[in-house]
Amino acid sequence: MKYAVIVFLGGCSYGILSTIVKLAYAAGLTAAEVCGSQGFFGMLLLWAAVLLRRSPIKMRPRRVLTLILCGLPVGLTTMFYYTSLKTVTASFAVILLFQFVWISTALDSIFARRLPDRKKVLAIAVLLPGSVLAAGLFGSGESVQLTQGVIWGLLSAVSYSFVLIVSGTVGCEVPPFLKSALMSLGAAAVIFSMMPPEFLFSLPSIVKVLPYGLPLGVFGIALPPLLFAIGIPHTGPALGSILTSSEMPMALIMAFLVLGEHIAPMQWLGVVLIFVGVIIGNLRK
Numbered sequence: 001m002k003y004a005v006i007v008f009l010g011g012c013s014y015g016i017l018s019t020i021v022k023l024a025y026a027a028g029l030t031a032a033e034v035c036g037s038q039g040f041f042g043m044l045l046l047w048a049a050v051l052l053r054r055s056p057i058k059m060r061p062r063r064v065l066t067l068i069l070c071g072l073p074v075g076l077t078t079m080f081y082y083t084s085l086k087t088v089t090a091s092f093a094v095i096l097l098f099q100f101v102w103i104s105t106a107l108d109s110i111f112a113r114r115l116p117d118r119k120k121v122l123a124i125a126v127l128l129p130g131s132v133l134a135a136g137l138f139g140s141g142e143s144v145q146l147t148q149g150v151i152w153g154l155l156s157a158v159s160y161s162f163v164l165i166v167s168g169t170v171g172c173e174v175p176p177f178l179k180s181a182l183m184s185l186g187a188a189a190v191i192f193s194m195m196p197p198e199f200l201f202s203l204p205s206i207v208k209v210l211p212y213g214l215p216l217g218v219f220g221i222a223l224p225p226l227l228f229a230i231g232i233p234h235t236g237p238a239l240g241s242i243l244t245s246s247e248m249p250m251a252l253i254m255a256f257l258v259l260g261e262h263i264a265p266m267q268w269l270g271v272v273l274i275f276v277g278v279i280i281g282n283l284r285k
Helices: 002-026 031-052 060-068 071-089 090-097 100-112 119-132 147-168 177-196 203-235 239-256 265-282
Strands: none
Touching: 002 031, 002 071, 002 203, 031 071, 031 100, 031 177, 031 203, 060 071, 060 177, 071 090, 071 147, 071 177, 071 203, 090 119, 090 147, 090 239, 100 119, 100 147, 100 177, 100 239, 119 239, 119 265, 147 203, 147 239, 177 203, 203 239
């Protein structure tokens, strides 16, 4: 149960991001500044934690490179999801990302060569309609078209699925802080290669992005990979994907409390269904 709670909190961390991103875009920040500041500050925080802990770093170069490469999907998820938020409504972006629930379970079944048990299938069957209700799409009359925003959102779901897979299967013997710090290097590298961090070379720009980049770094780069590195090796990627469904309820709660957005009763029903799905996924056999 302890590790399930840890993974659940990692999902909640990701749920906080959409509200911060909306505030950042409203303040005039570009996608490059939002993504780049998240990668930069998250990387700094994790490496500061590693150095303060003074843990000995004894790893083969090949293992170090592997963990850095495992950070690539973290950076890709950041870019894909935030680009999607720029071009489609937040409701659509969230529900597109939420497809990681079944994608990661399918990938885990392929890699592990085993079918998900009936409990996980039932949990997903509850989570998916819950996500539709929570996103406010039920009865909205909105239609889904294959636009660039939809493609970016679906790509974020795929890359996030790989985040969950590598968190639970690669480098499980490495201390979580060090593993997360190495992954943050890969995340920052892929973000900076696609979106050059020009803001780092201007003090006024750093001051401008700091109020948004610092919390994004904490809740987007530092905390989730760390919590997943601790919890998912014990829960497994399939159950981990169910637990991280906490992201959507947290996103709605943050939008309600911070942005003052109206949450319809059907959306709250969706939140309840998501929590029911999480509980089903954690029921003991």
